[in-house]
Amino acid sequence: MVNADASDSIGDRLAQVARNGAPGLLALLFVLLTLAPYNFPGSAQLMPPLALMAVFHWGVYRPDLLPAPLAFVLGLLQDILSGGPLGMWAAMFFLVLVVMTYQRRFFLGKKFVVEWLGFALVTPVVFFAIWLIGSFYVGAFVDPGALVVQAVVTAAFYPVMSWLMSAVRRLVGGI
Amino acid sequence: MQRFAFVLLIGSAFALMLLGRFDNVAVERVRLGIVDAFTPIMDVVSRPVSAVNAVVRDIREVVDLRTELARVKEENERLLQWQTVARRLEAENSGFRSLLTAKTETSSFLIAARVVADAGGPFVRTVLLNAGRRDGVSKGQAVVNADGMVGRVAEVGERSGRILLLSDLNSRVPVVNERSGQRGVLAGDNSEWPLLVFLPNQAQVQPGDPIVTSGHGGLLPPGLPIGIVASIGEGGVRVQPLVNWHRLEFVRVVRYDLPRLESGANGER
Numbered sequence: 157m158v159n160a161d162a163s164d165s166i167g168d169r170l171a172q173v174a175r176n177g178a179p180g181l182l183a184l185l186f187v188l189l190t191l192a193p194y195n196f197p198g199s200a201q202l203m204p205p206l207a208l209m210a211v212f213h214w215g216v217y218r219p220d221l222l223p224a225p226l227a228f229v230l231g232l233l234q235d236i237l238s239g240g241p242l243g244m245w246a247a248m249f250f251l252v253l254v255v256m257t258y259q260r261r262f263f264l265g266k267k268f269v270v271e272w273l274g275f276a277l278v279t280p281v282v283f284f285a286i287w288l289i290g291s292f293y294v295g296a297f298v299d300p301g302a303l304v305v306q307a308v309v310t311a312a313f314y315p316v317m318s319w320l321m322s323a324v325r326r327l328v329g330g331i
Numbered sequence: 332m333q334r335f336a337f338v339l340l341i342g343s344a345f346a347l348m349l350l351g352r353f354d355n356v357a358v359e360r361v362r363l364g365i366v367d368a369f370t371p372i373m374d375v376v377s378r379p380v381s382a383v384n385a386v387v388r389d390i391r392e393v394v395d396l397r398t399e400l401a402r403v404k405e406e407n408e409r410l411l412q413w414q415t416v417a418r419r420l421e422a423e424n425s426g427f428r429s430l431l432t433a434k435t436e437t438s439s440f441l442i443a444a445r446v447v448a449d450a451g452g453p454f455v456r457t458v459l460l461n462a463g464r465r466d467g468v469s470k471g472q473a474v475v476n477a478d479g480m481v482g483r484v485a486e487v488g489e490r491s492g493r494i495l496l497l498s499d500l501n502s503r504v505p506v507v508n509e510r511s512g513q514r515g516v517l518a519g520d521n522s523e524w525p526l527l528v529f530l531p532n533q534a535q536v537q538p539g540d541p542i543v544t545s546g547h548g549g550l551l552p553p554g555l556p557i558g559i560v561a562s563i564g565e566g567g568v569r570v571q572p573l574v575n576w577h578r579l580e581f582v583r584v585v586r587y588d589l590p591r592l593e594s595g596a597n598g599e600r
Contacts, residue, residue: 187368188376193449193458195384200449200456211548228340232347236365237373237451237485238458238494242358243347290454293352294500298521302453331548 162227175328179221182324183210187234201302204310207234208282209251209317212275215256216263217325226254231262241293248282270316276311283307359486366459367488368489373447374461381580437585439552441475442466444492446579456521459480460578463490466584471550471557473585479556479573480504480544481582492584497525497557497572503569505547506557510540514547517557523576536560542570552587 185195186206194203207230214222245312255278263271283303350358392399444462447597462468464487474494476482482502485495500520506527515530530536542558546553560569 182350185376187381189371191373191448191450191565192377192380192460193384193446193579194380195580197576201453225336228344232393233369235347236362237369237448237459238382238455239459240455241348241449242351243344247341247344250344254337284446284486287453289348292456293348298453300453 163202169208170242175213176188176221177209177319178324178328179214179218182321183207183214183222183227183230184233186210187230187237188312190234191237202306202309204313205214205234205245206317207231207245207249208252208279208310209252209275209314211279212256212314213321214320215253216260216271216274218259218328219253219260221328222253224253224257233241241246244289244293246288247289248285252278252282268315272311272314275314279307283310332401363486363488363491365464366486366493367491369488370447370459370461370463370488370491373459374445377445377447382579405458425594439585441583442468443581443583444468445484445581449579453521456496456501456519457485458494458496460492460494460582461490462584463488463492465489467586468492468584469586472587473544473551473555474582475555475585476574476579478575479558480542481574481579483551484584494582496576498576504551504557506538506542506562507545507553508536510537510545511535514545514594517542517570518543524569526566526569527570530568535561536563536568538563544589550587552585555585 186205186209188201190206194200211222211227211230227249228246230247232243234245234249235242259274263274285305287298287303288298337566340361398535414514442462444460446458447461448459450457450459451526453548460468460474467486470483470484470487471485474484480497482496482499484505486493497504497517498520498521500521502517502525504517506517507514513530513532513535515527517525518528519525527536527542538560542550542557542560544553544555544557555575558570558572558574560568562569
């Protein structure tokens with residue numbers, strides 16, 4: 157794909173850099189959009205962590221473009237900007253990406269439903285861990301009700317975000 | 332090598348969880364710096380979001396324009412009457428004050444700010460503002476909107492400020508029951524309606540009682556409207572805030588200085 161002969165103009169190279177950076181930038185945008193103030197009832201409690209979907213998706217299709225340390229940094233940024241427990245999303249994004257990188261063969265070439273099911277299985281595990289970490293942070297077991305709803309919303313949102321990221325992936329090239 | 336990196340990152344995540352739990356000064360400083368750097372970006376990202384919010388609100392308003400107009404007309408009439416009363420009282424007051432040669436009790440002014448990030452989740456209730464130290468915001472100040480008190484400033488960066496909402500688990504605000512004059516503390520528990528605790532006598536509270544800040548401790552101005560007593564039960568006394576948690580967009584930080592603090596103790600600005 158990369159053809160580094162002299163005829164490559166700077167413009168081409170820049171385009172290549174932009175394409176390679178697209179997944180990371182998109183995931184960063186997802187972090188920021190997750191935290192933006194949406195003025196509808198319960199929005200702050202139900203807003204799905206969009207970057208989790210990015211981590212899952214790129215972990216399956218292009219882990220080379222979203223390396224695990226970057227996932228860690230994005231998670232840390234989400235922790236810092238949200239004012240919540242530090243290291244919580246950092247650990248989650250990182251672990252999900254690592255796990256997906258090892259399990260990606262299982263998903264490649266399968267129907268979308270399989271990918272969605274995979275995400276729907278990962279989500280409750282992540283939210284259970286979030287609940288444990290957050291409860292430790294608060295110092296008491298938090299009512300898990302809101303988290304259960306948030307997990308359901310997160311799984312339900314995946315197809316839309318996956319479709320969006322697939323479109324970007326086609327632009328990037330590769331599988 | 333890869334295994335080393337894995338262990339390192341997971342280890343640092345858990346180290347951060349522990350450090351964050353026990354308020355480490357160095358960690359706090361780094362965190363504030365990063366929040367500060369990202370606040371302008373959040374400001375930009377949140378603008379299209381609030382534009383969409385505004386459109387939704389506009390549509391809703393157009394739908395009940397007629398009833399709204401009638402309500403506003405009636406309210407305006409009532410307020411004009413109050414204005415006359417207020418003018419008269421103000422004149423009277425300043426007369427009395429000059430008789431007593433009393434110093435004006437306090438000075439406070441408002442710093443306008445926009446909410447740029449809303450971090451809900453089950454663990455914290457905070458929002459991020461696009462105003463910070465350089466705008467005169469400092470830790471502990473009250474934050475209000477048109478409806479009533481929203482929360483207090485918990486952290487300040489150079490151009491960002493984090494508000495601990497009244498509903499947050501760690502929020503404690505000294506309040507007074509305006510009807511009975513009883514003092515108490517409004518304590519958040521991450522639900523929408525905070526609890527009224529440390530009341531000397533719970534029997535004196537009635538549903539509908541207005542709750543305002545007491546000004547106890549000197550950090551907050553007294554008399555800021557907070558909410559009304561919503562329910563009294565075995566779980567305690569719950570207060571329904573006047574603020575609509577889903578409609579926090581523009582807020583104002585109340586810079587409030589007691590006269591005795593102005594001269595020496597208050598070093599900032």
